[in-house]
Amino acid sequence: MDVNDIIKPENxxxxxxxxxNDNNMHYCPGCSHGVVHKLVAELLDEMGVAEKAVGIAPVGCAVFAYNYLDIDWVEAAHGRAPALATAISRLYPENLVFTYQGDGDLAAIGTCETIHAANRGENITIIFINNAIYGMTGGQMAPTTLIGMKTATTPYGRRVDLNGYPLAITDLLARLDGTCYVTRQSVHTPAAVRKAKAAIKKAFQNSLDKKGTSIVEIVSTCNSGWKMSPAAANDWMAEHMFEKYPLGDLKNV
Amino acid sequence: MAKIRGAVVVNEERCKGCSLCVVACPTHTLALQPKEVNDRGYHYAYMADAPSCIGCASCALVCPDACIEVYKVRVD
Incomplete structure (x- = not known):
């Protein structure tokens, strides 16, 4: 059987x-952002909620998310996506409101907004891309950077005495009463992608059912910032990141 | 015995040659073009060993740029 016999619309x-849409994404080759964008696009279509979905784009690498997915988007100031999502979900309660944030956005400048939105139990979904680095600005240390990890601002590795400990903000959010579903996933293998998709689907469903705040952390790579090839970055993440950020559900009410 | 045959179509202009699909492919069907590049200068992925494809879609799942279409057919 020839390849051309297999490549038919019915197969x-x-x-x-x-x-x-057909816009070429500005992300570096092998960036995890693309996979998560794809999962969000698939799920909104499969769940039939594309017309009432409102995404909040962050500041960071995903700032241009609105260029790639054909749904309604609002661009928030740095870290303020959960505050904007609060407003939209209260003014338009029938809409599915989700934020899409990186670790510099959510865990550094937006810590206040994130924690208070989750504590109020706003009916929003927070998709949190944790790559332990500020990717967009050139690979500086983020609160989530691992101890000993080399970045542009910690060239000899992150030191506890100078820079403190890595911030596992998802663990903090799981302790709050306002959150209904807190999970940590990754997208480095086909199986992990399927699990992450199921997690985001559950989070979206919780938002539609008005059950409270759902947080899906995606432990991801920044191969440019980490100065590795995409495949090597995935291996490094599996070896080092999962030790501090173990995968699995942290809270499921 | 029924056999599953698959094939993938890579959107060559969209591909950035990150090689994550090559790593994810369980049958070693995919490879990056050794010499050819697309308009943006990336060595795009292609089916180097087309008959071995089983249409499992592992490559398409991990592709960050959604540039892989997967086709699958059952051969009796």
């Missing part, structure tokens, strides 16, 4: 999600 099992 298609997987392709680009319809909500993702």
């Amino acid at each position: 298609k099992v997987y392709g680009k999600p319809v909500l993702m």
Whole structure:
């Protein structure tokens, strides 16, 4: 059987999600952001909520998320995505409101907004991309940077006496009464991608059911910032990041 | 015995040659073009060993740029 006999529309099992448009993404080759964008686009289409979905784009690498997914987006000031999501979800309660934030956005400048939005139990979904570095600005240390990890601002590795400990903010958020679903996933293997998709789906469903704040942390790579090839960055993440940020559900009410 | 045959179509202009699909492919079907590049200068992925593809979509799942379409057919 020839390849051309297989490549027919009736045999298609997987392709680009319809909500993702043809713009080339500005992300570096192998960036985890693309996979998560794809999952969000697939889920909004499969759940039939594309028309009432409102995404809040962060400041960081994902600042141009609105260029790639054909849904309604609002661009927030740095770290203020949960505050904006609060406003939108209260003014338009029938909409599915989600934020898409990196670790510099959510765990550094936006810690206040994140914790208070989660503590109030706003009916929003927070998708948190944790790559332990400020990717967009050139690989500086983030609160989530691992001890001993080399970045542009910690060239000899992060030191506890100078820079403190890595911040596992998802663990903090799991302790709050306002959150209903807190989970940590990754997208480095096909199996992990399927699990992450199921987690984001559950989070979206919780938001639609008005159960409280759902947080999905995606432990991801920044191969440019880490100065590695995409495949090596995935291996490094599995070896080092999962020790501090173990995968799995932290809270599921 | 029924056999599953698969094939993938890579959007060559969208591919950034990150090689994550090559790593994820369980049958070693995919590879990066050794010499050819697309308009943006990336060595894009292609089916180096087309008959071995089983259409499992592992490559497409991990592709960050959603540039892989997967086709699968059952051969009796």
